[in-house]
Amino acid sequence: MKEAFARNKVLGVLVIILLLTNLLLLFFFVWNKPDDARSSNRGRGGEVMQLLEKQVGFSKQQLDQYKQLKDQHWERLKPSFGELRTARDNFYKLLNENSVPDSVLMAAADSIGAKQVVIDLQTYRHFREVRGLCTPEQLPHFDSVVQHVMKKMNNFRKSPPREDSLKR
Missing domain, CATH: 1.20.120.1490 (Four Helix Bundle (Hemerythrin (Met), subunit A))
Known part of the structure; x- marks a missing residue:
């Protein structure tokens, strides 16, 4: 039982890490736009x-x-x-x-x-x-x-x- 719980815990941590990574990428591509001065040139x-x-x-x-x-x-x-x-x-x-x-x-x-x-x-x-x-x-x-x-x-x-x- 402990073995199954430990394995699921590791999978849960990996899922959370992947979720955070995806959110960071989403933020970077959607909200991190260049300012007007750079984009105009x-x-x-x-x-x-x-x-x-x-x-x-x-x-x-x-x-x-x-x-x-x-x-x-x-x-x-x-x-x-x-x-x-x-x-x-x-x-x-x-x-x-x-x-x-x-x-x-x-x-x-x-x-x-x-x-x-x-x-x-x-x-x-x-x-x-x-x-x-x-x-x-x-x-x-x-x-x-x-x-x-x-x-x-x-x-x-x-x-x-x-x-x-x-x-x-």
């Missing part, structure tokens, strides 16, 4: 807008102009990202072939590189346009912010590979 460019406002000192008018430039920039880039994705897909589809000549492999890799060049040139031009919004006093701060943003983008692209689960 979410999405592409939200962090950059905050940097431009806080570190560079962009005015409301400059931020509005930046938002227009950013939206135009992403509209121009969308097709390029699609082309880059397609070029990479085509490159890795070559893995399905038994034998791929080096010339075909290099041509496919060059295609990826050409698409990336287009994206980088468009991004460079975009930042030159945004730089044109700056006052002379803001230029040093802007240049610093752009270098910071580009380093973050490059670190994201060059993040170290995860440990291969097959090597364990």
Whole structure:
């Protein structure tokens, strides 16, 4: 009898722990919403807008102009990202072939590189346009912010590979 009571007690404690965990998750997802300031700057460019406002000192008018430039920039880039994705897909589809000549492999890799060049040139031009919004006093701060943003983008692209689960 004592054994059954002890087993049910453990199950009861586990049920209570699970119930509390579920309530915490429910609270987190329902009531823990971001404040308006953070949610208004979410999405592409939200962090950059905050940097431009806080570190560079962009005015409301400059931020509005930046938002227009950013939206135009992403509209121009969308097709390029699609082309880059397609070029990479085509490159890795070559893995399905038994034998791929080096010339075909290099041509496919060059295609990826050409698409990336287009994206980088468009991004460079975009930042030159945004730089044109700056006052002379803001230029040093802007240049610093752009270098910071580009380093973050490059670190994201060059993040170290995860440990291969097959090597364990």
